[in-house]
Amino acid sequence: MKLWTVLGAFLGLLCLFADLAAQHHREPVAPLVMPEGLKPELVELGERLFNDVRFSSNNSVSCAHCHHLASGGDDGLRVSVGVEGRLGTINSPSVYNTTFNIACQDP
Numbered sequence: 704m705k706l707w708t709v710l711g712a713f714l715g716l717l718c719l720f721a722d723l724a725a726q727h728h729r730e731p732v733a734p735l736v737m738p739e740g741l742k743p744e745l746v747e748l749g750e751r752l753f754n755d756v757r758f759s760s761n762n763s764v765s766c767a768h769c770h771h772l773a774s775g776g777d778d779g780l781r782v783s784v785g786v787e788g789r790l791g792t793i794n795s796p797s798v799y800n801t802t803f804n805i806a807c808q809d810p
């Protein structure tokens with residue numbers, strides 16, 4: 704589905720963004736460096752997708768519902784709350800520095 708392709712590209716961009724920063728700072732947690740050549744329209748699209756509730760089964764929950772970018776990248780709850788108020792079994796991790804997640808590493 705095209706929407707998922709674009710969201711995947713946005714997440715890839717997040718990984719690249721943090722990976723570029725990691726090349727400059729080899730500390731486990733380092734300030735991100737703004738990479739050159741970012742296309743503002745793609746960054747804006749990624750932000751819109753991240754806040755789009757159409758990714759949930761009943762159009763009520765977006766990524767930002769559980770990953771608050773303005774306050775640490777998580778939701779600060781013991782367990783995440785999904786559609787219709789259903790509780791998950793684990794809490795949401797921060798999406799900051801996602802590049803350090805093993806899933807974003809080169810093989």
Ligand code: HEC
Nearest residue numbers: 758764765766768769783784785793794795796798801804
């Ligand atoms: C209902 C809450 C909820 C929503 C909505 C949600 N997430 Fe998450 N997210 C989680 C939880 C919980 C985990 C941990 C999953 C695990 O470890 O198995 C997670 C993990 C992640 C991770 C891995 C972070 C890391 O470094 O380990 C990323 C990236 C992520 N989510 C991005 C997204 C994106 C993009 C969306 C929207 C398409 C989204 N999330 C929607 C709760 C949520």
